Amino acid sequence: xxxxxxxxxxxxxxxxxxxxxxxxxxxxxxxxxxxxxxxxxxxxxxxxxxxxxxxxxxxxxxxxxxxxxxxxxxxxxxxxxxxxxxxxxxxxxxxxxxxxxxxxxxxxxxxxx
Numbered sequence: 001x002x003x004x005x006x007x008x009x010x011x012x013x014x015x016x017x018x019x020x021x022x023x024x025x026x027x028x029x030x031x032x033x034x035x036x037x038x039x040x041x042x043x044x045x046x047x048x049x050x051x052x053x054x055x056x057x058x059x060x061x062x063x064x065x066x067x068x069x070x071x072x073x074x075x076x077x078x079x080x081x082x083x084x085x086x087x088x089x090x091x092x093x094x095x096x097x098x099x100x101x102x103x104x105x106x107x108x109x110x111x112x113x
Contacts, residue, residue, distance in 0.1 A: 044082075
């Protein structure tokens, strides 16, 4: 996905629409899984990529650079825990013994993301 001239990539619009659709018309568990995977999956990868060197950081003015990079550095380090935390919440929503249909449906929602 390439961004240029501050224009959003078409893929971002497609993903945004999917997250909106599943959150508005499906179960809470399905909406949470799809949206969490969409946000946390790419956030951790992107944060890790842009914090590997100082090129991205030097795009910020010196007075705000450390503050701007703090969030990214934190997400680059711990972002893998967020999907597991979301999965715990979804597990609580569907209960200890969800039907195979529910499990398959939730899996498809994540795969569509």
